[in-house]
Amino acid sequence: MRHLASMLAATLLAGLPAVAIAQDTLRLRMNGDINVLDPIATTNFTIRNASYLMYxxxxxxxxxxxxxxxxxxxxxxxxxxxxxxxxxxxxxxxxxxxxxxxxxxxxxxxxxxxxxxxxxxxxxxxxxxxxxxxxxxxxxxxxxxxxxxxxxxxxxxxxxxxxxxxxxATPASEAVATPIGSGPYQLIQDEWVPGSIAVFEKFDDYVPRDEPVSMAAGGKVAHFDRVELTYIPDTATAIDALIVGEIDWIEEVPADMLAFFDGQDDAKPIAARQAGNSMQLVVNHLNAPFDDPLIRQALQHALEQTPFLQAAYGDATDRYLECAAVFFCDTPYASDANTDRVLNRDVDAARALLDEAGYDGTPVMLMHVGDIAVHDAYYSVLKPMLEEAGFKVEVQASDWATVATRRASKAPVAEGGWNLFFTGWGYVDQINPMTNVYVAGACEDGWFGWACSEELQQLREEFAAAATEDERVALAERMQVLTHDLVSYVPMGQAFPSQGIASNLTGFIDSPVPFFWNVRRAE
The missing domain is CATH 3.90.76.10 (Dipeptide-binding Protein; Domain 1)
Known part of the structure; x- marks a missing residue:
């Protein structure tokens, strides 16, 4: 298997120009394709991460x-x-x-x-x-x-x-077609091929700040002449490409592939605790069957976190945490309020709620993402769990870039809409009620799923105006209670991934977002 993956990696990378293996080139494999470069038109973390190179x-x-x-x-x-x-x-x-x-x-x-x-x-x-x-x-x-x-x-x-x-001036619903920024790297538009590669070159007229680099702040110094983001859908192939020196960095290494690095000197996995995600199953409130609140609560009863976490991370229990706190566990606003339906699977209760709601067998369409290993594992667990609880399920094979685009559709499923998808928001996004998308309650003006609650909207306003921390804690707990009743999402636990990195790279910034200024090759 390893030998075959190495052959596939060599075949995939062979078509790239000779500069792709030059020492002044940094080669990255992110979670998904770079099909747009506009972090206003999408919240997709892959696009966010790539966009930081140029904006x-x-x-x-x-x-x-x-x-x-x-x-x-x-x-x-x-x-x-x-x-x-x-x-x-x-x-x-x-x-x-x-x-x-x-x-x-x-x-x-x-x-x-x-x-x-x-x-x-x-x-x-x-x-x-x-x-x-x-x-x-x-x-x-x-x-x-x-x-x-x-x-x-x-x-x-x-x-x-x-x-x-x-x-x-481009509407935020439309991605900018010819992206232009002012950051340390500039996009080479002629070499950008969605589904294959996005290429950036050092912008010689960029003037870094004088202060030392500190996460997203300070002097953003570009040490490479060229950065290439290569789309490699298969993670095993990507890891082999890293080990043989064809790429330099992988955004996420699944737990069951960490052993690929055993005995390797030229590449290694590194813990990325600050990049930890709270995994979520996002629920579309506009489309049947989850336009019915009873069926949304049946979904909560139908699931439990442990099988998903074990499918993705195996016995590596230090890489995940069971957690149903809306604002992350072990944080100032962590709470266990109203988490029973989320943490304790009850198939009988799920079936009873489906009967009460008059569930007519409307299929739940799953967009099964195959190019991100964790997502692949989660979708594989989700289907049998839903079916055991009484849901009818249909599956469409997909990739993350397609899901990240399709999730914006408010159309019925048959016309390009959706029912459920997995995603992962990071620590820095979720701990603050002002940035946590699931407590906005903003209806059709909100984030994907379009959960609607005037009370949540009001609580968020009160949180923004609160004078004391005690007030904010109480408001955050009330938001959690309402959010789990509304079922804007089902929490799937917290995960702490590993990244793969070439051993000759140094200067990576410890951050919840991967940044590539300050990175250089060790001499």
């Missing part, structure tokens, strides 16, 4: 989870907390050679603020945002709000990246 942000989060200026040089806040005057730093240039202006920043933030959960809250509390000159923008709030800079410096999806104003 920069106004503010950024450092290793202490504090927001720091990034494209901003300085920010002045009025004594009443209503006016933020932000000055851009010198030397900001887009990849097409045009200077970055405050007008570009305003247009980019307005686009982001129309789709991101935290961005929407920010803009709802804003009187105005405007460029006062090419280097300065002013945000005027309608009321003091202490999370303005936290919103502008959020590290994960949707990331408030800055692009030219003409591209920011």
């Amino acid at each position: 920069d942000t106004l503010f950024a989060m450092d290793a202490q989870y504090q927001v720091q200026p990034q494209m901003a040089d300085s920010v002045t806040i009025s004594d009443d907390g209503l006016v933020y005057v932000i000055t851009l730093r010198d030397g900001l240039t887009f990849h097409d050679g045009a200077p970055v202006t405050a007008g570009d920043v305003v247009a980019s933030l307005e686009r982001w603020g129309g789709v991101d959960g935290l961005g929407r809250v920010l803009f709802s509390k804003m009187d105005s945002i405007a460029a006062t000159d090419d280097a300065t923008l002013t945000i005027t709030m309608s009321e003091p709000w202490g999370l303005v800079l936290d919103a502008l410096g959020k590290i994960s999806s949707n990331v408030p990246v800055i692009m030219p104003a003409r591209l920011a």
Whole structure:
């Protein structure tokens, strides 16, 4: 099997240009295809991770989870907390050679603020945002709000990246076709082949900040002339390509493949605890059968976390944690409130709820993702569990890029819609009720699944305005109770993946998001 995988890897990589194996090239395999490069049009982490190569942000989060200026040089806040005057730093240039202006920043933030959960809250509390000159923008709030800079410096999806104003005019529902950023690497559009490869080159006109790198903040120094993101659907093939030196990094190594690295000197797995995900089964509230709340609760009874976690991680119990806390376990807002249906499987209760709801056998369509090993394992467990509980199930083989696109559809299943899909949000996204998409209750304006609750919307507003931590803890627990009753998703536990890395690379940043500035080859 290993020999065959090595042959497949060699065959796959053989078609790439000779520069692909040059020492000044960093070669990466992410979880899924790079079919768009617009982190406003999608929350897909694969696209987010790739986009950080080419886009920069106004503010950024450092290793202490504090927001720091990034494209901003300085920010002045009025004594009443209503006016933020932000000055851009010198030397900001887009990849097409045009200077970055405050007008570009305003247009980019307005686009982001129309789709991101935290961005929407920010803009709802804003009187105005405007460029006062090419280097300065002013945000005027309608009321003091202490999370303005936290919103502008959020590290994960949707990331408030800055692009030219003409591209920011693209509706957020449409991905920008010709992406242009101002970050340390620029996309080589002519070499971008979705389904195969995305190529970036060092942007010589990028001026890093002077401060040392600290997670997403500080000096973003590009040490490679070229970065290639190669799509290798089969994980075993990708690991063999890493071991033989054809690629340099793999985003996730399944537990049952860690042994591939035994006795290898040129590549190794590394723990990525900060990149831990809370795995979720997302539920579409618009399509039958899960438009019925009783059937959604039957879904909760039909499942339990342990078989999924064991299928994905085997006996590596240090790599996962059973957890039904909406805001992650072992965090300030962790709670076990209203988790009985989630943690304790009860097939009889599931069948009883289906009978009560008058379930008519409407099939549950599963988009079985095969190009991410963990997802593949989870879908394999899901189908028999649902069938045992009385659901009729249909399966369509898919890949992650297809699911990440299809999940945006609100159409019936027969017309390109969906019922359920697995995903994984990270620690930094989920611990804060202002960025956790499952507690928004924003109906058809919300994240995929479109769970609807006016009470959740109100609680989120109260959380944003809460004066004490005790108030915030109580509000977070109430949000958890409502979220599990609403069933916007079914929690599938927490996981702490391993990444695969070439042994001659150094400088990786410990972060919940993989960054590739500061990375270099050891001499």
